[in-house]
Amino acid sequence: MIRLIHSELLKYRTLRSTWVLMGSGAALAFLIVILFLHIAHTSIVNGASAYGSAGSGIGSTDYGSSGWYPSVLYQSYNYPQVFAVVLGIICVTSEYRYSTASFTYLVEPQRVRVLGAKLVASVVWGILYGVLVAFLSAAVGVLFSAVWNLDPGTFLRNSLIYLPVDLAGFVLFMLIGVGIGTLIHNQVIAIISGVGLLTIGPALIILLYAIAPYVVPYLPQTALMALERVPAHASGIGSRASLLPWWGGGMVLIGYAALLSVMGATTVLKSDI
Amino acid sequence: MIEVSGLTKRYRNVLAVNNLTFRVMPGRVTGFLGSNGAGKTTTLKMIAGLVQPTSGTATVNGANYRDITDPAKHIGVVLESTVAHPARSAKANMLIGAASIGAPYERVSELLQLVGLNEHAEKRVGAYSLGMRQRLSLAMALLGDPSVLILDEPGNGLDPQGIAWLRNFLKWLSTQGKTVLVSSHQLSEMSQMADDVVIIASGHEVASGPLDQIIQGIGGVEIKFRTPEPERMIQVIQAAGGRAHFKGAGLVDVSGLPLEQVGALVAQSQIIIYEMTTSRGLEEAFLQLTANPQSSTAWNAISE
Numbered sequence: 198m199i200r201l202i203h204s205e206l207l208k209y210r211t212l213r214s215t216w217v218l219m220g221s222g223a224a225l226a227f228l229i230v231i232l233f234l235h236i237a238h239t240s241i242v243n244g245a246s247a248y249g250s251a252g253s254g255i256g257s258t259d260y261g262s263s264g265w266y267p268s269v270l271y272q273s274y275n276y277p278q279v280f281a282v283v284l285g286i287i288c289v290t291s292e293y294r295y296s297t298a299s300f301t302y303l304v305e306p307q308r309v310r311v312l313g314a315k316l317v318a319s320v321v322w323g324i325l326y327g328v329l330v331a332f333l334s335a336a337v338g339v340l341f342s343a344v345w346n347l348d349p350g351t352f353l354r355n356s357l358i359y360l361p362v363d364l365a366g367f368v369l370f371m372l373i374g375v376g377i378g379t380l381i382h383n384q385v386i387a388i389i390s391g392v393g394l395l396t397i398g399p400a401l402i403i404l405l406y407a408i409a410p411y412v413v414p415y416l417p418q419t420a421l422m423a424l425e426r427v428p429a430h431a432s433g434i435g436s437r438a439s440l441l442p443w444w445g446g447g448m449v450l451i452g453y454a455a456l457l458s459v460m461g462a463t464t465v466l467k468s469d470i
Numbered sequence: 471m472i473e474v475s476g477l478t479k480r481y482r483n484v485l486a487v488n489n490l491t492f493r494v495m496p497g498r499v500t501g502f503l504g505s506n507g508a509g510k511t512t513t514l515k516m517i518a519g520l521v522q523p524t525s526g527t528a529t530v531n532g533a534n535y536r537d538i539t540d541p542a543k544h545i546g547v548v549l550e551s552t553v554a555h556p557a558r559s560a561k562a563n564m565l566i567g568a569a570s571i572g573a574p575y576e577r578v579s580e581l582l583q584l585v586g587l588n589e590h591a592e593k594r595v596g597a598y599s600l601g602m603r604q605r606l607s608l609a610m611a612l613l614g615d616p617s618v619l620i621l622d623e624p625g626n627g628l629d630p631q632g633i634a635w636l637r638n639f640l641k642w643l644s645t646q647g648k649t650v651l652v653s654s655h656q657l658s659e660m661s662q663m664a665d666d667v668v669i670i671a672s673g674h675e676v677a678s679g680p681l682d683q684i685i686q687g688i689g690g691v692e693i694k695f696r697t698p699e700p701e702r703m704i705q706v707i708q709a710a711g712g713r714a715h716f717k718g719a720g721l722v723d724v725s726g727l728p729l730e731q732v733g734a735l736v737a738q739s740q741i742i743i744y745e746m747t748t749s750r751g752l753e754e755a756f757l758q759l760t761a762n763p764q765s766s767t768a769w770n771a772i773s774e
Contacts, residue, residue: 204570211562300553304570306519306536470520
């Protein structure tokens with residue numbers, strides 16, 4: 198099993214798409230943090246109170262309040278976490294797209310072990326990716342908070358407080374990606390499905406809130422918000438929904454990853470290569 | 471040794487492989503022959519545990535592939551020319567393979583050298599020619615230093631030098647005592663490479679055994695003569711029960727008789743010969759055997 202995990206770690210490392218997606222995710226986090234800090238800075242300079250509300254929408258309320266910093270961090274991690282799903286999907290589907298699955302299963306005919314190795318390798322790379330994004334967000338946040346007379350200390354403190362759950366978010370989204378890839382072998386369809394589900398999330402939440410509000414806390418994105426303890430009032434999509442406790446959000450995401458992986462494993466075990 | 475017994479694969483209404491039984495012996499190259507769609511790849515995949523048989527068994531060194539611990543250390547399999555990820559370098563693909571098999575990393579450069587890709591090791595596989603990818607696939611199959619090698623159409627995409635290299639390489643492997651099973655529909659190539667053959671058509675086995683015996687049974691070798699007396703040559707051969715065809719410019723193709731008998735007939739008749747070449751008539755045997763696959767099960771001369 199150690200050999201398989203080593204091999205799967207190498208697969209991530211030697212694929213250019215891994216670095217492109219991680220780099221893009223980190224760059225996105227960088228831009229989002231700057232954008233939010235700039236909005237806060239501009240609003241304060243234009244006369245809004247540092248603790249006052251300005252405008253409506255995601256992350257725009259109560260600049261400088263205790264809830265504002267976590268919501269900025271949530272936004273800076275949220276989009277890179279979509280890339281984590283894509284990474285997880287590619288980890289599995291590239292094997293089928295480029296026919297390397299046959300070699301993989303020839304080396305280890307017990308396919309469940311291969312899936313297990315992929316999940317473990319995805320945990321490791323999810324942590325690496327999460328650390329990269331968290332470090333960059335914190336560094337940029339502290340720097341520009343200082344430059345724009347916000348509160349760099351609070352930004353740094355929040356970055357550290359929320360680091361474990363943020364990393365958990367990255368890892369769980371990677372695992373969900375692996376589960377989707379195991380279930381849907383066609384890479385294009387798998388990515389469209391995974392990213393589509395996450396990007397239409399806000400619209401889906403609003404729709405479901407109207408017809409089945411009890412379902413909303415159990416959707417991947419609201420579960421992630423719960424895990425990362427995003428204040429509901431500070432998040433556009435969360436403002437109308439009640440969230441689970443943070444551990445409940447984590448359990449829901451683990452459940453998604455486990456369910457998809459088990460369903461995928463069942464498919465992989467039966468399928469001819 | 472590879473043993474296939476009653477192997478059958480049915481996909482809904484399509485019977486892809488029907489009741490195949492044959493053995494592949496160590497120290498010999500066995501050609502697995504069949505037209506496109508005959509069921510060769512499906513059979514090889516069943517042997518390698520990638521496709522579940524509907525019925526029957528396939529064992530390698532006495533065990534089902536899926537039950538073998540570290541199978542890549544015993545069996546090297548190349549089923550497609552694209553076992554390597556195109557976005558990775560050849561070396562990266564090999565290192566990943568070595569890591570999963572547990573082969574030492576030194577073996578990677580050793581094998582890349584062996585298949586002539588060491589100078590292109592850092593190049594992305596996507597930029598490789600088909601022939602280079604075939605060589606890389608072969609190197610990956612050899613990572614675990616297996617005693618059994620199963621190759622599906624390894625000659626596809628290879629240039630003449632590549633084919634000659636492959637032929638010599640597989641022959642060399644067989645002299646090392648390895649069991650080599652090679653599928654192909656390139657009959658001329660197989661006739662130079664294989665010691666034994668298994669011929670299938672539409673999922674049915676139509677012949678298996680030593681190549682010479684199968685060719686002999688169907689019509690013997692093909693002999694091409696260039697002679698100033700083609701008419702007399704044709705008469706002599708036909709009188710002895712063989713087949714002879716005039717090809718123009720003094721050329722006569724002879725088949726249907728053992729080589730020794732043809733030589734004796736030519737000597738007795740004192741026919742002048744300018745040139746004589748022989749080729750094993752695998753193509754003729756193949757065409758005859760696969761013309762009616764349902765009725766032909768006569769050639770099961772598997773070497774013991």
